[in-house]
Amino acid sequence: MRKITTSAYMPTDIKVENVGPNVAKVIAYPFETGYAVTVAHPLRRLLYTSTVGFAPTAIKIDGVSHEFDSIRGMLEDVAVFIINLKNLRFKIKGDSKREIIEYSFNGPKEIKGSDLTNSVIEIVNPDAYLATINEDADLKFTIIVEKGIGYVPSEELRDYIDNDYMALDAFFTPVKRAVYEIENVLVEDNPDYEKIIFTITTDGQIGPIVAFKNALEAMYQQLSVFGGIVDIDIPANVSSPAQTGEHSKLFESVENLNLSARSFNCLDRADVRFIGELALMEENELKDLKNLGKKSLEEIKSIMEEIGYPVGTPELADQKEQLLKKIKDLKTQKSEG
The missing domain is CATH 1.10.150.20 (5' to 3' exonuclease, C-terminal subdomain)
Structure with missing residues (x-):
């Protein structure tokens, strides 16, 4: 039998499970009926849009004027080279939000992500392929790597960079997959309470729990704007059917x-x-x-x-x-x- 209450049930159990490399589950329960999806859906969206990551935002290649050009001695056209570059997952090692890094390669060589790692930048997928150059090639390029959230298209970056650079679509989010399941759980004699099971996978720039923390912080920050017009008293302990x-x-x-x-x-x-x-x-x-x-x-x-x-x-x-x-x-x- 459902009891009359004056406040929503406060979930009391939360668990974190490390499933594998860069994969974790966050489990929270029990929620009132309907509350689980109310909490889970915006958190899932924020995991994708508000988790901080790194991405190349611009590139300058010696001897190249546009992305449809080609480079002597390189197997890939510039357009394919840029696509491969976007597939690399960068990470700035220090606290800097923006780094400009120069690279120079002589052939013959197959260039992979590991070849771009240095004292400033780490490539978290080092085995990812970038390009192949032969003995005649002299490949020199400079990239700008920045810290950000979400996705920023190249059109919005063109006015922000120097004219000798090509703007790149910036995929900052390190979250590859964020899904949730909702299950019913029994609280005393009521089987209609709910459990949220989040499964979060990142690309290695940050861990899944850090990504979840970013999403929570974003949610709190967005909701805090209403604090300017209302004074909300949130009790430390909310009475619930399970009573602690x-x-x-x-x-x-x-x-x-x-x-x-x-x-x-x-x-x-x-x-x-x-x-x-x-x-x-x-x-x-x-x-x-x-x-x-x-x-x-x-x-x-x-x-x-x-x-x-x-x-x-x-x-x-x-x-x-x-x-x-x-x-x-x-x-x-x-x-x-």
Whole structure:
């Protein structure tokens, strides 16, 4: 049964999985029905349009006046050479946003991306083919590599570069693929909550998690413009049906602690049913439980520390009321069942 609430459920679980080289998954859940696609779709668009990357924006080739020219001793025409150049993925090694790099090659030689790597520039796909020149060739060219986002067509760059350069279409985005899936997940007795599974693949200029961070930052920056006309109070902890699902261990039975019979029976008689009750107790409260001996006290304290929730866990103080209410509800459900 759906409950009446005054705020949307706040997802509590997020996981990152490294699937392979430059491929990662980001998983977040549970979202209210319909919220997953509301969050996922704009993030996917921002991954493509707002992730920072590098690209050549202009080229100057000695002896060449336009892109339909040819170079003596080079197998490829200039147009094909430029296409191959665009397929190389550049990365500026330092903090610079723009670099001008000169290259000179003598044949015979097959030129690949690795031949363009130097102290300033790294080619992240070094095996990519660029051109083949014979013994008569003397290939000299200069490229401008810049840092940017998205895609900028050459027409918009022509007024920005010197006349002796040819402007290039600039494909800055390092994200090769960004897709998401939405699955249903069960929260208590409601199967209609949703999970987002992002799969992000980059070209190696940056990692997929950095790309995801760029997209999130872009989203926050765009939304922050409304802060000038409205004052939004975003609570640190939003109440949700799962009630702090990131601490799901606290809602497990004390039976899962594998305590000795003496210790377990003592807790059972005191109506301590859940691990969270122990984590929220102060040590003096635990000592005051009827018939709990020193040996049992030390056993409970030791096991609680092992699972990461020592008795009286201070990090839970701000959520104590919320957690105790959840535990009370669970006890009620158990007794009614």
